[in-house]
Amino acid sequence: MRICMDWSATTFDWNRARAFLVTAEEGSxxxxxxxxxLAQPTVGRQVEAFQDELGVVLFERAGHSLTLTPAGHALLDHARAMGEAAIGLSRVAYGQNDEIDGRVTIAASDAYAGILLPPILERLQAQEPRISVSIVVSNDAADLLRREADIAIRNFQPKEPDLIAKRLRTAHARFYASPDYVDALGEVTKPGELGSARFIGLDDTGLMLGMLQQLGFPITDDNIPLRTGNFLVMWALVKRGLGIGVLDDRIGDNDPDVVRVLPDMPPLEFPLFLVAHRDIHQSRRLRFVWDFLSVALR
Known part of the structure; x- marks a missing residue:
């Protein structure tokens, strides 16, 4: 039996439904x-048009935020299902291409993207010049499900069932400083002897200070006069002799401008994963880059 749908009987617009969905999830x-x-007025017009199209009020304003009405709550799960279906359609269509030519987007932290990846990508381009690469630089998890990236380098295993992860190695982080700063510290052999040392902080939350104190460094907030959320900035400050920093030893040990602090101290350990959507195996290009990175990052 053939079922025919009269598309002229409806004016449904997915862009409007998407504007409703994202506004509901983001809250404003x-x-x-x-x-x-998009521009905020554009999103506002799409939401208004969606409400007019359906003949219901979907949001109520609460200060600067928007809250869902009962009608909005009733539609939210349906809109999410539509969004997941649209993403799935795009993902499957994207993966059916068996050509090696094309672009692959890789997500990585700033330190890995700026220091570790360039020589790897140089070899990748030499081996397969038909593949172009975009790099998403973020210390947060890139949303692979929404295709912010095709492949991500992460220090944790994702919990999403649609993602696959390959553990590459256990990475080691160590403490580094410029040779001049180490000379100024004098001979130190254990954390307890660094009570007057300066460290470059990587957050404003106190997590790094707490970690250092647990490791036996007798320091306070005053020992961290410089802070940044960017690993590359931290590394530049370390190399200028402004304090001690911590970084993957695969980077630190290969930088001639720094030396280890407390070289005999056991390293901090953390996992290194390669992550992608499980549909990656439907694309020859993505499979190639996945396999290449799996070897190069070990």
Whole structure:
């Protein structure tokens, strides 16, 4: 039996439904506009048009935020299902291409993207010049499900069932400083002798200070006069002799401008994973880059 749908009987617009979905998830039009890469008035018009199309009120304003009405709550799960279906359609269509030519997007932290990946990508381009690469630089988890990236380098195993992860190695982080700064510290053999040392902080939350104190460093907040959320900035400050920093020893040991602090101290250990959507095996290009990175990052 053939079923025919009269598409002229409906004016449904997925862009409007998507604007409703993202606004509901983000909680405001401004946040939804940032997530969608659109102007806030455009998102507002799409939401208004969606409400007019359905003949219901979907949001109520609460200060600067928007809250769902009962009608909005009733539609939210359906909109999410539509969004997942649209992403799935795009993902499957994207993966059916068996050509090696094309672009692959890799997500990595700033330190890995700026220091570890360039020589690896140089070899990748030499071996397969038909593949172009985009790099998403972020210390946060890239949303592989929404295709912010095809492949991500992460220090944790994802919990999403649609993602696959390959543990590459146990990475080691160590303490580094410039040779001049180490000379100024004098001979030190254990954390307890660094009570007057300066460290370069990587957050404003106190997590790094707590970690250092647990390791036996007798320091306070005053020992961390410089802070940054960017590993590359931290590394530049370390190399200028402004304090001690901590980084993957695969990077630190290969940088001639720094030396280990407390070289005999056991390293900090953390896992290194390669992560992608499980549909990666449907694409020859993505499989190639996945396999190449799996070997190069070990």
């Amino acid at each position: 039009l401004s946040a939804a506009a940032r997530a969608l890469g």
